[in-house]
Amino acid sequence: MAQNKVQYQRGLSMSEFFDRYGLSQQCEALVRAWRWPKGFACPRCQGGWHSEFRRQDRLYFQCSACRYQCSLVCGTVFESSKLSLPKWFLAMHLMTQAKNNVSALELKRHLGVSYPTAWLLKHKLMQVMVDREQWRQLTGRVEIDDAYLGGEVHGGKAGRGSPNKIPFVAAVQTTESGQPVLMCLSQRPFTKESIRAFAEQSLVAPATLVSDGLGCFKVVRGTGILHEPHVTGGGAASAKHPSFVAVNTALGNIKTSLAGTYHAFGFAKYAHRYLGQVQYLFNRRFDLRAILVRLARAASQAVPCPLRAVRAAESSC
Numbered sequence: 221m222a223q224n225k226v227q228y229q230r231g232l233s234m235s236e237f238f239d240r241y242g243l244s245q246q247c248e249a250l251v252r253a254w255r256w257p258k259g260f261a262c263p264r265c266q267g268g269w270h271s272e273f274r275r276q277d278r279l280y281f282q283c284s285a286c287r288y289q290c291s292l293v294c295g296t297v298f299e300s301s302k303l304s305l306p307k308w309f310l311a312m313h314l315m316t317q318a319k320n321n322v323s324a325l326e327l328k329r330h331l332g333v334s335y336p337t338a339w340l341l342k343h344k345l346m347q348v349m350v351d352r353e354q355w356r357q358l359t360g361r362v363e364i365d366d367a368y369l370g371g372e373v374h375g376g377k378a379g380r381g382s383p384n385k386i387p388f389v390a391a392v393q394t395t396e397s398g399q400p401v402l403m404c405l406s407q408r409p410f411t412k413e414s415i416r417a418f419a420e421q422s423l424v425a426p427a428t429l430v431s432d433g434l435g436c437f438k439v440v441r442g443t444g445i446l447h448e449p450h451v452t453g454g455g456a457a458s459a460k461h462p463s464f465v466a467v468n469t470a471l472g473n474i475k476t477s478l479a480g481t482y483h484a485f486g487f488a489k490y491a492h493r494y495l496g497q498v499q500y501l502f503n504r505r506f507d508l509r510a511i512l513v514r515l516a517r518a519a520s521q522a523v524p525c526p527l528r529a530v531r532a533a534e535s536s537c
């Protein structure tokens with residue numbers, strides 16, 4: 221049987237992870253280089269002269285000009301956390317190397333922290349992923365489908381308009397031969413206004429949207445995007461239609477990946493974040509060995525995401 225190149229690529233092994241990121245000093249050197257590539261700059265006065273000291277094994281800086289003190293992680297996603305940087309890095313490693321979604325409960329066990337700590341850390345990192353993907357745009361041949369998360373009854377796609385489902389649009393950019401390239405997931409209702417807004421933000425001409433003919437997808441014609449409807453009749457026939465292999469495969473993987481978290485407390489409220497994580501990982505799936513560094517750098521350069529912002533459903537930190 222032919223091996224799937226993406227699935228069988230060499231990721232970052234656990235032993236390699238601990239060799240590179242197991243010590244605080246190793247993680248600190250990286251965060252420092254990402255935060256201040258030209259050397260320390262005081263957050264208050266931008267001065268470069270400074271002294272350094274440690275308190276409770278954490279690295280601090282004091283500006284020589286204005287005496288301002290800050291830790292290495294102040295002003296980053298790692299701020300306001302008692303977790304050491306190696307634990308943050310381990311969480312990022314687990315969240316980026318696993319094929320399926322890593323639950324907060326699993327993170328709790330692997331990191332040896334409380335459940336609330338693991339939950340908060342996971343959501344902060346998912347928000348970093350959401351922010352990195354918020355301007356993702358697709359072009360060329362794009363397969364699109366409407367789908368729901370959560371509350372399914374005995375498999376199969378839940379009916380459109382069913383209550384208690386979280387509607388989202390899945391769009392997959394493919395090569396001309398149908399190989400998936402990039403994905404865009406967006407939690408939104410299937411109305412014309414909503415789909416038009418999605419098309420204007422996420423599709424770039426020249427693009428051809430391949431859909432199953434659902435009425436609301438017709439509105440993309442007004443945005444300069446070509447529309448190629450295939451009326452499939454829905455159900456199993458729709459899932460096997462050759463024009464939708466990429467998007468249907470992606471939807472199947474999303475369901476598998478998130479199946480264990482559908483019923484988690486607050487899942488509906490935070491579904492956009494789970495979708496953002498799936499999208500982030502999918503769009504970086506060709507280079508598993510580099511994905512941890514990319515996420516860690518983004519987290520080092522992102523602004524803090526306090527608990528109240530994490531709990532605000534629609535917020536962007």
Ligand SMILES: [Zn+2]
Nearest residue numbers: 262265283286
């Ligand atoms: Zn200063």
